[in-house]
Amino acid sequence: MAHLNETRIDSEVIYDGRIIRVERDRVKLENGDTTTREVVRHPGGVCILALTDQDEVLLVRQYRYPHAQVTVEIPAGKLEYGENPEECGRRELLEECGCTAGIFEPLGTVIPTPAYCAEVIHVFLAKDLHYGDQSLDADEFLDVERMPFAQAVEMVLRNEAPDSKTQVAILKLAALRAAGKA
Amino acid sequence: MAHLNETRIDSEVIYDGRIIRVERDRVKLENGDTTTREVVRHPGGVCILALTDQDEVLLVRQYRYPHAQVTVEIPAGKLEYGENPEECGRRELLEECGCTAGIFEPLGTVIPTPAYCAEVIHVFLAKDLHYGDQSLDADEFLDVERMPFAQAVEMVLRNEAPDSKTQVAILKLAALRAAGKA
Numbered sequence: 458m459a460h461l462n463e464t465r466i467d468s469e470v471i472y473d474g475r476i477i478r479v480e481r482d483r484v485k486l487e488n489g490d491t492t493t494r495e496v497v498r499h500p501g502g503v504c505i506l507a508l509t510d511q512d513e514v515l516l517v518r519q520y521r522y523p524h525a526q527v528t529v530e531i532p533a534g535k536l537e538y539g540e541n542p543e544e545c546g547r548r549e550l551l552e553e554c555g556c557t558a559g560i561f562e563p564l565g566t567v568i569p570t571p572a573y574c575a576e577v578i579h580v581f582l583a584k585d586l587h588y589g590d591q592s593l594d595a596d597e598f599l600d601v602e603r604m605p606f607a608q609a610v611e612m613v614l615r616n617e618a619p620d621s622k623t624q625v626a627i628l629k630l631a632a633l634r635a636a637g638k639a
Numbered sequence: 640m641a642h643l644n645e646t647r648i649d650s651e652v653i654y655d656g657r658i659i660r661v662e663r664d665r666v667k668l669e670n671g672d673t674t675t676r677e678v679v680r681h682p683g684g685v686c687i688l689a690l691t692d693q694d695e696v697l698l699v700r701q702y703r704y705p706h707a708q709v710t711v712e713i714p715a716g717k718l719e720y721g722e723n724p725e726e727c728g729r730r731e732l733l734e735e736c737g738c739t740a741g742i743f744e745p746l747g748t749v750i751p752t753p754a755y756c757a758e759v760i761h762v763f764l765a766k767d768l769h770y771g772d773q774s775l776d777a778d779e780f781l782d783v784e785r786m787p788f789a790q791a792v793e794m795v796l797r798n799e800a801p802d803s804k805t806q807v808a809i810l811k812l813a814a815l816r817a818a819g820k821a
């Protein structure tokens with residue numbers, strides 16, 4: 458077997474839920490030994506760094522149950538299986554912030570937890586925003602606010618927005634600007 | 640109930656595994672409705688942005704089974720329940736890279752997936768490195784390499800290292816340096 462590779466021997470579905478599916482697989486390691494890998498399957502997500510014409514970032518505050526706290530994050534949502542990430546991103550921006558965007562560009566991806574979760578998050582940069590009304594899911598409650606981009610970078614550096622996709626999107630745009638690439 | 644808050648009605652353990660525990664909770668929303676929240680419980684993790692005296696970053700390449708690919712990430716590991724994050728970080732750096740560090744500073748936290756996973760990753764900056772031998776877990780195989788920090792930033796901007804903690808740690812140090820704070 459190739460160096461570092463692992464190959465599946467068999468797979469057991471532990472839980473097939475509303476958002477996640479949990480599998481426990483037996484795998485063969487490169488030295489021939491067998492081990493188990495627990496995998497959280499997830500359809501993937503999108504997030505949107507949406508900038509106003511005044512260089513403000515749209516942020517959402519919502520209760521995150523696993524952390525028992527209200528977090529500040531950029532708008533985001535879950536892909537339907539097979540859904541186009543840009544379409545999903547535009548839909549989530551509209552639902553959560555009531556916005557459409559004239560410019561909607563890919564800004565890379567984030568793998569939140571590669572060790573045990575298959576989720577990949579597609580990051581987009583949205584500009585030329587046009588505003589309408591929020592239309593949230595029935596069990597979704599969130600507040601939208603705007604923050605100057607420079608202040609959002611400071612917020613991340615002070616560790617006041619630990620969400621991974623939020624940190625990556627804001628810091629990435631800051632680095633691209635510093636490099637004269639955005 | 641407070642705006643945005645959710646309160647637990649009851650909780651069912653779906654799976655209690657080696658790395659993760661999966662719970663399905665019924666919760667009450669701020670409008671009085673009931674919904675379910677799927678939560679992946681995890682003891683949390685640490686990751687280490689380790690810099691050599693030549694301003695190189697230590698990176699590890701390993702097979703990530705949920706993504707069926709070899710990824711490039713900064714060294715990292717799982718906390719034992721109750722373990723001190725710095726102790727864990729020093730242990731992981733020693734196990735994965737054979738390094739001890741004279742300087743070991745907190746660089747914030749990362750919440751990889753706040754919607755459905757309780758994991759928090761503690762990020763450390765390690766400097767003044769001293770080298771010994773790797774001592775990996777029995778089912779752990781990884782290669783260590785060094786990359787100049789500026790090149791690591793470029794790698795992240797090209798989306799060649801999508802792991803969340805790796806992007807955050809590298810981009811955060813870049814932003815702190817740009818702001819004259821590191």
